Amino acid sequence: MDKRIAVIGAGPSGLAQLRAFQSAAAKGAKIPEIVCFEKQANWGGLWNYTWRTGLDQYGEPVHGSMYRYLWSNGPKEGLEFADYSFEEHFGKQIASYPPRAVLFDYIEGRVNKAGVRDWIRFETAVRMVTWDKNTRKFTVTVQDLPKDHCYSEEFDHVIVASGHFSTPNVPEFPGFDRFNGRILHAHDFRDAREFIGKDILLIGTSYSAEDIGSQCWKYGAKSVTNSYRTAPMGFDWPANWEEKPLLEKVEINTATFKDGSTKRIDAIILCTGYKHHFPFLPDDLRLRTANRLATADLYKGVAYVHNPNLFYIGMQDQWFTFNMFDAQAWWARDVILGRIKVPADKKALVADVEARVAGEDAGKDSYDAIRYQGDYVKELIAETDYPSFDVDGANEAFFEWKKHKKKGIMEFRNHSYRSVITGTMAPPHHTPWKDALDDSLESYLGAAETTAAAE
Amino acid sequence: MDKRIAVIGAGPSGLAQLRAFQSAAAKGAKIPEIVCFEKQANWGGLWNYTWRTGLDQYGEPVHGSMYRYLWSNGPKEGLEFADYSFEEHFGKQIASYPPRAVLFDYIEGRVNKAGVRDWIRFETAVRMVTWDKNTRKFTVTVQDLPKDHCYSEEFDHVIVASGHFSTPNVPEFPGFDRFNGRILHAHDFRDAREFIGKDILLIGTSYSAEDIGSQCWKYGAKSVTNSYRTAPMGFDWPANWEEKPLLEKVEINTATFKDGSTKRIDAIILCTGYKHHFPFLPDDLRLRTANRLATADLYKGVAYVHNPNLFYIGMQDQWFTFNMFDAQAWWARDVILGRIKVPADKKALVADVEARVAGEDAGKDSYDAIRYQGDYVKELIAETDYPSFDVDGANEAFFEWKKHKKKGIMEFRNHSYRSVITGTMAPPHHTPWKDALDDSLESYLGAAETTAAAE
Numbered sequence: 001m002d003k004r005i006a007v008i009g010a011g012p013s014g015l016a017q018l019r020a021f022q023s024a025a026a027k028g029a030k031i032p033e034i035v036c037f038e039k040q041a042n043w044g045g046l047w048n049y050t051w052r053t054g055l056d057q058y059g060e061p062v063h064g065s066m067y068r069y070l071w072s073n074g075p076k077e078g079l080e081f082a083d084y085s086f087e088e089h090f091g092k093q094i095a096s097y098p099p100r101a102v103l104f105d106y107i108e109g110r111v112n113k114a115g116v117r118d119w120i121r122f123e124t125a126v127r128m129v130t131w132d133k134n135t136r137k138f139t140v141t142v143q144d145l146p147k148d149h150c151y152s153e154e155f156d157h158v159i160v161a162s163g164h165f166s167t168p169n170v171p172e173f174p175g176f177d178r179f180n181g182r183i184l185h186a187h188d189f190r191d192a193r194e195f196i197g198k199d200i201l202l203i204g205t206s207y208s209a210e211d212i213g214s215q216c217w218k219y220g221a222k223s224v225t226n227s228y229r230t231a232p233m234g235f236d237w238p239a240n241w242e243e244k245p246l247l248e249k250v251e252i253n254t255a256t257f258k259d260g261s262t263k264r265i266d267a268i269i270l271c272t273g274y275k276h277h278f279p280f281l282p283d284d285l286r287l288r289t290a291n292r293l294a295t296a297d298l299y300k301g302v303a304y305v306h307n308p309n310l311f312y313i314g315m316q317d318q319w320f321t322f323n324m325f326d327a328q329a330w331w332a333r334d335v336i337l338g339r340i341k342v343p344a345d346k347k348a349l350v351a352d353v354e355a356r357v358a359g360e361d362a363g364k365d366s367y368d369a370i371r372y373q374g375d376y377v378k379e380l381i382a383e384t385d386y387p388s389f390d391v392d393g394a395n396e397a398f399f400e401w402k403k404h405k406k407k408g409i410m411e412f413r414n415h416s417y418r419s420v421i422t423g424t425m426a427p428p429h430h431t432p433w434k435d436a437l438d439d440s441l442e443s444y445l446g447a448a449e450t451t452a453a454a455e
Numbered sequence: 456m457d458k459r460i461a462v463i464g465a466g467p468s469g470l471a472q473l474r475a476f477q478s479a480a481a482k483g484a485k486i487p488e489i490v491c492f493e494k495q496a497n498w499g500g501l502w503n504y505t506w507r508t509g510l511d512q513y514g515e516p517v518h519g520s521m522y523r524y525l526w527s528n529g530p531k532e533g534l535e536f537a538d539y540s541f542e543e544h545f546g547k548q549i550a551s552y553p554p555r556a557v558l559f560d561y562i563e564g565r566v567n568k569a570g571v572r573d574w575i576r577f578e579t580a581v582r583m584v585t586w587d588k589n590t591r592k593f594t595v596t597v598q599d600l601p602k603d604h605c606y607s608e609e610f611d612h613v614i615v616a617s618g619h620f621s622t623p624n625v626p627e628f629p630g631f632d633r634f635n636g637r638i639l640h641a642h643d644f645r646d647a648r649e650f651i652g653k654d655i656l657l658i659g660t661s662y663s664a665e666d667i668g669s670q671c672w673k674y675g676a677k678s679v680t681n682s683y684r685t686a687p688m689g690f691d692w693p694a695n696w697e698e699k700p701l702l703e704k705v706e707i708n709t710a711t712f713k714d715g716s717t718k719r720i721d722a723i724i725l726c727t728g729y730k731h732h733f734p735f736l737p738d739d740l741r742l743r744t745a746n747r748l749a750t751a752d753l754y755k756g757v758a759y760v761h762n763p764n765l766f767y768i769g770m771q772d773q774w775f776t777f778n779m780f781d782a783q784a785w786w787a788r789d790v791i792l793g794r795i796k797v798p799a800d801k802k803a804l805v806a807d808v809e810a811r812v813a814g815e816d817a818g819k820d821s822y823d824a825i826r827y828q829g830d831y832v833k834e835l836i837a838e839t840d841y842p843s844f845d846v847d848g849a850n851e852a853f854f855e856w857k858k859h860k861k862k863g864i865m866e867f868r869n870h871s872y873r874s875v876i877t878g879t880m881a882p883p884h885h886t887p888w889k890d891a892l893d894d895s896l897e898s899y900l901g902a903a904e905t906t907a908a909a910e
Binding site: 068 | 505508511512515523583604605623624625627633636637642643648729743848
């Protein structure tokens with residue numbers, strides 16, 4: 001087959017795409033040539049931890065937003081690959097909230113088994129993608145970073161899987177230019193121990209605020225304050241954690257909030273979310289969307305309505321993650337293999353997007369949102385040979401998780417859930433999360449730590 | 456005149472280019488259309504301070520490497536514009552080592568007077584430049600960041616003035632992935648007060664190490680350690696400043712050096728220099744050079760030997776700065792205006808570069824290097840109508856400066872020098888540098904601070 005496919009990014013979404021094509025080939029299908037461009041030196045996307053912040057050794061923006069001691073903030077039973085279970089990878093069932101190193105190992109296990117590493121050009125940054133409507137080809141211009149060499153190649157399809165939790169949304173507040181401490185976005189947060197004994201201020205109520213605050217609390221911050229725009233997170237926080245209305249200004253080391261209250265702070269962490277950012281895409285190819293479940297301009301959440309030869313994987317806000325990327329990747333693959341037809345009429349594509357937006361908007365709460373995204377995953381899986389799984393069961397794990405968080409925000413990770421892939425109940429972890437200071441794979445998979453501060 | 460010129464960057468080099476053209480126009484010359492693309496919201500390049508680090512509000516790499524409390528680390532008498540003196544700008548002569556805000560004001564004063572702000576498209580990032588050898592035009596593709604809109608325009612010449620002290624060179628040392636504190640490059644250093652009471656480790660012996668260490672010492676770091684690869688800086692450091700051989704590794708909060716000695720550290724600042732980085736230029740246009748006085752591949756240090764329609768301003772390592780950028784900008788302008796002919800034979804261009812490299816290599820010490828760059832400035836000025844000035848006098852200011860640093864690294868900024876433009880002696884500053892904690896323009900130009908810790 002003469003077709004050539006470019007995949008941009010080798011994180012969970014890009015790797016899902018490689019596995020999707022390899023899976024078809026393993027079943028005897030002829031597949032096109034796949035070239036995956038990855039800026040980092042290894043695969044795994046955000047799960048590939050780096051101590052670096054800002055710009056990397058090649059002057060490129062650091063992709064990673066990952067920090068040390070991160071444990072999954074949702075149950076692994078909601079993200080398990082349908083074609084590669086945790087039990088297959090680890091040889092046993094494991095506890096439900098694995099730390100980063102464990103999830104990285106799991107992600108890597110599937111693609112190592114698939115043997116797709118050779119399809120990836122590592123340390124290669126995509127500089128520009130253009131579409132020629134006459135030849136109906138994309139030209140992808142990249143830079144081989146170690147060789148300091150730019151080159152261009154033509155492709156029939158481009159699949160953008162570069163993530164959208166990498167480019168920080170960084171607002172400014174009055175006084176930031178004169179604050180006498182560190183101001184950083186969650187994207188640049190790396191090690192909670194930097195903040196031992198410090199009074200830290202978090203702006204935002206997102207998962208980043210919740211989790212980075214919890215990390216800092218766990219590792220010994222003096223106090224955690226988080227500032228909300230619309231509503232507090234409302235969890236049952238420890239005594240040294242306080243929720244405040246929106247930050248109004250900072251002066252030297254004092255923060256003033258909208259209610260007039262003040263607080264002395266040492267550092268400010270902006271947990272203000274991320275942007276969809278595609279500096280390598282021109283206007284006619286660049287997705288512009290809010291971070292929501294029903295993205296703008298993507299037919300079936302995947303094919304770009306203004307040019308359905310272009311696909312985007314994983315651009316939705318996410319309850320479902322790895323297995324949703326799989327569902328999308330299998331679907332995009334089947335379009336490219338000619339097994340699924342995308343309507344030729346652009347109106348039909350746009351109508352699909354509008355219906356999805358209306359469907360999301362009709363939901364009343366986060367339980368509806370989970371069901372909505374579960375239904376989306378079911379819809380895509382039904383159109384391909386991706387192994388079907390008990391999506392409703394995964395929904396239930398999410399519902400339980402939300403209740404467990406409400407019950408005890410520093411204890412929810414001590415709970416266990418049942419795999420919807422293998423049906424096995426996860427064992428409880430050997431150590432409560434707040435006492436487990438060593439986040440290594442060995443510690444997580446092994447016996448309890450002998451000392452609380454093993455590290 | 457039909458020609459169109461793109462200038463990339465509105466820092467000291469780009470602004471020199473705008474002023475060069477405006478100056479010709481003011482004397483009655485017909486000048487081409489000039490379009491300057493600037494990523495930041497204001498001009499001034501590195502002198503435009505921002506609290507931001509990493510990525511900016513548009514997801515673009517933050518240009519600024521500037522930190523609070525920075526004072527010029529060389530005498531202003533070495534960088535004074537020959538066409539716009541400090542006395543003209545401030546209405547009086549001022550002390551020799553102005554803080555950032557004062558130099559920014561000075562830079563801005565000249566271009567405000569010239570009236571060139573309308574030539575600049577702010578918040579516009581250059582994405583790609585290509586050269587068409589048939590049409591002999593450059594296509595410059597940019598993104599208007601606030602409008603999130605990409606567009607392309609054609610130009611006859613491109614002048615790259617995007618700086619080379621913006622993209623950090625960030626090496627890794629063993630243990631960085633497990634260090635329990637902040638690791639940052641000098642590029643991301645903003646406020647020395649973050650490090651009050653801290654033991655900080657600086658890697659490097661560059662100006663960044665010297666100056667950031669001095670800032671941290673001045674504002675209350677507990678100790679400063681700097682690690683050298685080849686030789687210590689050898690200044691007469693304060694008692695809590697120590698020079699160590701190269702870092703071998705870090706473990707948790709302990710640094711081990713090549714001589715086997717160890718030290719407890721809270722933070723690591725990589726003062727390891729910057730890279731020439733042009734992600735918007737393809738192989739045939741991209742300058743690849745070491746940071747040296749005689750750059751690779753630039754005829755007269757300005758015209759790209761592989762395509763002399765392309766110019767680079769300010770890409771040299773620098774003793775001379777603002778007035779050297781002026782000399783280069785006036786020269787590039789005169790090539791574009793047809794007043795100076797660049798040899799058509801590429802061999803002649805390459806020979807020019809080779810001669811410059813040999814000239815630099817023949818120098819024995821930094822005094823020779825200063826003279827070498829002074830001679831280069833003289834050479835360019837002689838070919839244009841840029842006001843000639845006493846370059847040898849500027850050299851002498853640099854020589855004195857070096858001696859003053861040797862005599863007292865925390866006192867050298869208390870010295871004064873004579874302007875080679877106006878012949879006036881600078882007054883001594885009202886407060887010794889180490890006691891002047893307020894770095895504002897008002898404080899510098901006004902009377903002595905009433906309290907040492909006015910801020």
